[in-house]
Amino acid sequence: MENISLQETQKIMNMWLEDDSTGVLEPDQESRNLFRSPPSWPEVISPRFIEDFLKYIDSIKGDSEAAHIFEDELHSGVLAAIAEDRCCNPDVCAKKALGSHFIPFKRDFG
Numbered sequence: 001m002e003n004i005s006l007q008e009t010q011k012i013m014n015m016w017l018e019d020d021s022t023g024v025l026e027p028d029q030e031s032r033n034l035f036r037s038p039p040s041w042p043e044v045i046s047p048r049f050i051e052d053f054l055k056y057i058d059s060i061k062g063d064s065e066a067a068h069i070f071e072d073e074l075h076s077g078v079l080a081a082i083a084e085d086r087c088c089n090p091d092v093c094a095k096k097a098l099g100s101h102f103i104p105f106k107r108d109f110g
Helices: 006-014 029-035 047-059 064-083 090-102
Strands: 016-019 024-027
Touching: 047 064, 047 090, 064 090
Parallel strands: none
Antiparallel strands: 016 024
């Protein structure tokens, strides 16, 4: 078993916040986002799914490269669903997906 230093242990412990009401340790928001997965793509895309996907992108906006990758995935996935007639309310879905441009993160990596 590998030994870790006191500083490393303190750093790990500082990532967690104690909830006094329950005594349960809860990760801080940044730590939660590191382990959160994007919503799974359903067979039929709905505006609600797109809203959930946008919330996920917003939650990881601190990692601009990852947010950009998932924004691209959202746009291409919605376009494919519309083209394959797997999207209920295609016009609403398209408008919601384009709303990702309002999530502030760096998009120019050139």
